[in-house]
Amino acid sequence: xxxxxxxxxxxxxxxxxxxxxxxxxxxxxxxxxxxxxxxxxxxxxxxxxxxxxxxxxxxxxxxxxxxxxxxxxxxxxxxxxxxxxxxxxxxxxxxxxxxxxxxxxxxxxxxxxxxxxxxxxxxxxxxxxxxxxxxxxxxxxxxxxxxxxxxxxxxxxxxxxxxxxxxxxxxxxxxxxxxxxxxxxxxxxxxxxxxxxxxxxxxxxxxxxxxxxxxxxxxxxxxxxxxxxxxxxxxxxxxxxxxxxxxxxxxxxxxxxxxxxxxxxxxxxxxxxxxxxxxxxxxxxxxxxxxxxxxxxxxxxxxxxxxxxxxxxxxxxxxxxxxxxxxxxxxxxxxxxxxxxxxxxxxxxxxxxxxxxxxxxxxxxxxxxxxxxxxxxxxxxxxxxxxxxxxxxxxxxxxxxxxxxxxxxxxxxxxxxxxxxxxxxxxxxxxxxxxxxxxxxxxxxxxxxxxxxxxxxxxxxxxxxxxxxxxxxxxxxxxxxxxxxxxxxxxxxxxxxxxxxxxxxxxxxxxxxxxxxxxxxxxxxxxxxxxxxxxxxxxxxxxxxxxxxxxxxxxxxxxxxxxxxxxxxxxxxxxxxxxxxxxx
Amino acid sequence: xxxxxxxxxxxxxxxxxxxxxxxxxxxxxxxxxxxxxxxxxxxxxxxxxxxxxxxxxxxxxxxxxxxxxxxxxxxxxxxxxxxxxxxxx
Numbered sequence: 001x002x003x004x005x006x007x008x009x010x011x012x013x014x015x016x017x018x019x020x021x022x023x024x025x026x027x028x029x030x031x032x033x034x035x036x037x038x039x040x041x042x043x044x045x046x047x048x049x050x051x052x053x054x055x056x057x058x059x060x061x062x063x064x065x066x067x068x069x070x071x072x073x074x075x076x077x078x079x080x081x082x083x084x085x086x087x088x089x090x091x092x093x094x095x096x097x098x099x100x101x102x103x104x105x106x107x108x109x110x111x112x113x114x115x116x117x118x119x120x121x122x123x124x125x126x127x128x129x130x131x132x133x134x135x136x137x138x139x140x141x142x143x144x145x146x147x148x149x150x151x152x153x154x155x156x157x158x159x160x161x162x163x164x165x166x167x168x169x170x171x172x173x174x175x176x177x178x179x180x181x182x183x184x185x186x187x188x189x190x191x192x193x194x195x196x197x198x199x200x201x202x203x204x205x206x207x208x209x210x211x212x213x214x215x216x217x218x219x220x221x222x223x224x225x226x227x228x229x230x231x232x233x234x235x236x237x238x239x240x241x242x243x244x245x246x247x248x249x250x251x252x253x254x255x256x257x258x259x260x261x262x263x264x265x266x267x268x269x270x271x272x273x274x275x276x277x278x279x280x281x282x283x284x285x286x287x288x289x290x291x292x293x294x295x296x297x298x299x300x301x302x303x304x305x306x307x308x309x310x311x312x313x314x315x316x317x318x319x320x321x322x323x324x325x326x327x328x329x330x331x332x333x334x335x336x337x338x339x340x341x342x343x344x345x346x347x348x349x350x351x352x353x354x355x356x357x358x359x360x361x362x363x364x365x366x367x368x369x370x371x372x373x374x375x376x377x378x379x380x381x382x383x384x385x386x387x388x389x390x391x392x393x394x395x396x397x398x399x400x401x402x403x404x405x406x407x408x409x410x411x412x413x414x415x416x417x418x419x420x421x422x423x424x425x426x427x428x429x430x431x432x433x434x435x436x437x438x439x440x441x442x443x444x445x446x447x448x449x450x451x452x453x454x455x456x457x458x459x460x461x462x463x464x465x466x467x468x469x470x471x472x473x474x475x476x477x478x479x480x481x482x483x484x485x486x487x488x489x490x491x492x493x494x495x496x497x498x499x500x501x502x503x504x505x506x507x508x509x510x511x512x513x514x515x516x517x518x519x520x521x522x523x524x525x526x527x528x529x530x531x532x533x534x535x536x537x538x539x540x541x542x543x544x545x546x547x548x549x550x551x552x553x554x555x556x557x558x559x560x561x562x563x564x565x566x567x568x569x570x571x572x573x574x575x576x577x578x579x580x581x582x583x584x
Numbered sequence: 585x586x587x588x589x590x591x592x593x594x595x596x597x598x599x600x601x602x603x604x605x606x607x608x609x610x611x612x613x614x615x616x617x618x619x620x621x622x623x624x625x626x627x628x629x630x631x632x633x634x635x636x637x638x639x640x641x642x643x644x645x646x647x648x649x650x651x652x653x654x655x656x657x658x659x660x661x662x663x664x665x666x667x668x669x670x671x672x673x
Contacts, residue, residue: 080600080601080604081600081601083604084600084601084603084604084631087604087607087608087631088631088632088635091630091631091632092629092630093627093629093630093632093633094630094632094633117632120632120633120635120636123636124635124636124638126638134599134600135599135600135603135635138600138635139632139635305670308667308670308671313663313667314667314670343668343670343671343673355673358595358641358673361673362673363673
């Protein structure tokens with residue numbers, strides 16, 4: 001007998017959700033029914049239809065449970081895909097066709113259903129569209145669910161003990177249902193970082209890797225493996241050294257997370273007493289509790305577009321008021337900045353128009369000023385929710401003073417409307433603008449005279465300034481946060497804003513990049529608004545430096561001529577001062 | 585019968601969520617509702633049909649309504665499409 005020790009194998013996939021897991025594998029092979037054609041006696045057709053209807057009803061019951069669990073665990077927006085799957089089960093056109101064929105062809109329900117659904121499935125997979133694949137997966141999952149129920153097979157969803165789930169592909173519903181067990185990580189052969197599974201794993205805070213080819217032929221249930229969701233690495237048959245390395249890495253990250261916890265109630269203040277406002281970006285109401293745990297100094301950006309998800313019309317003033325009011329109450333006594341709708345949308349024009357270049361088109365404040373009734377509804381809703389005096393309004397995509405003045409007129413009109421009806425609001429509600437277009441940056445001083453604050457949206461600003469579309473793979477590496485032009489621009493915005501007594505914040509991705517923190521503090525940024533996850537790290541950096549030192553760093557960086565030089569300098573600085581903070 | 589062209593405006597195109605919104609809205613009206621793209625027609629009241637439409641941003645669809653409330657159905661559907669399904673454009 002051969003007693004060879006299995007060789008350690010390292011595989012690379014796409015990191016989909018951060019974290020490290022070490023543990024036994026649970027190999028999930030989805031029940032794939034083998035469908036045989038059977039003839040049905042004419043007299044048994046009704047019974048066959050009944051069998052299918054029962055299977056559909058059971059599937060609907062299962063999916064409704066999944067949907068409810070998703071809603072409660074992830075919130076309304078993320079659970080919509082399950083609602084769509086339920087709608088497939090209710091699709092009259094599909095099932096009428098199936099029943100008709102069943103009667104005519106007198107074949108078993110499994111065969112007819114699969115054959116009928118296969119047609120649609122093929123049409124979807126034939127498409128080049130990346131979303132079409134996701135749709136095809138959603139459809140296939142529903143099909144398999146009905147087929148399984150036709151065979152009266154139970155759903156596998158219970159696993160004893162803690163496991164790393166490995167599967168060829170993992171449907172959204174399976175990802176969610178498995179999470180009721182103790183899942184250490186998810187790994188799949190298929191999928192991209194934007195697949196349903198990846199999104200759900202991040203929301204569930206479970207490490208995950210996708211796109212690990214040939215994995216299933218290499219592992220078996222109960223094999224011990226390592227999953228590193230930070231780098232997308234999987235180690236099969238890890239040797240003792242590797243295990244030690246990853247156990248250390250895991251405890252280090254955990255310890256680091258725990259070490260950050262006590263920072264929660266401490267201010268973001270430098271060693272020499274320079275106070276920074278460190279707020280959170282919020283998209284969903286469900287995040288409100290989380291940002292408190294993370295120790296955020298209020299909300300620096302609430303994206304109201306989330307109110308439009310899954311809606312057929314703009315939410316009413318009343319609906320919006322309810323949400324804004326809950327936000328104001330939840331963060332009180334801290335503040336929340338509500339950004340007005342940042343979308344395009346010609347709701348009331350009969351002739352839809354196509355824009356060749358939407359990012360240079362009808363967006364943000366441009367749309368709202370063209371649709372004053374919608375804008376007024378939103379403004380009144382925010383004003384009504386402002387009675388605790390802790391809300392502010394922020395306008396997106398501003399490029400001119402005229403836009404600000406028109407917006408102010410509408411705010412005045414909204415206030416008049418409320419006064420007429422004796423509805424209370426905060427008379428001194430503050431107004432700010434986003435600086436995300438180079439034109440706005442250039443006239444930052446004029447804008448700052450009109451408003452109370454400026455908030456820099458780096459994602460769009462850098463894209464417009466460097467003429468680089470981040471989504472375009474060919475040029476995406478030219479999207480440089482640390483391009484000297486970007487740094488000079490930031491300096492200019494902060495200086496001009498501050499001179500005109502407006503405070504200057506940043507709510508773009510750069511604000512949450514630990515590599516940029518010292519530089520941004522040194523440039524004189526008053527406020528950082530970041531994704532809640534990264535908040536403690538940023539706070540730790542701010543609390544460990546001197547403001548004078550950060551200013552010195554900023555001066556140095558401003559003399560440098562390339563992004564490479566700037567990044568190397570900042571990386572060196574970070575490695576030296578904060579060896580345990582992961583920087584990208 | 586009403587026949588009108590609409591354009592997909594949202595960035596992600598006609599994926600699962602907008603398909604659900606279309607079907608849910610269509611179900612509120614009595615009129616028959618068909619969507620045609622590249623000479624391929626599907627029933628707009630069938631989510632599985634709508635999901636097969638590979639309609640990315642900017643693509644044009646022909647909507648056809650036939651029934652007692654075709655005018656209202658058309659107005660409501662046109663609004664939904666023109667809002668880009670209230671998703672990022």
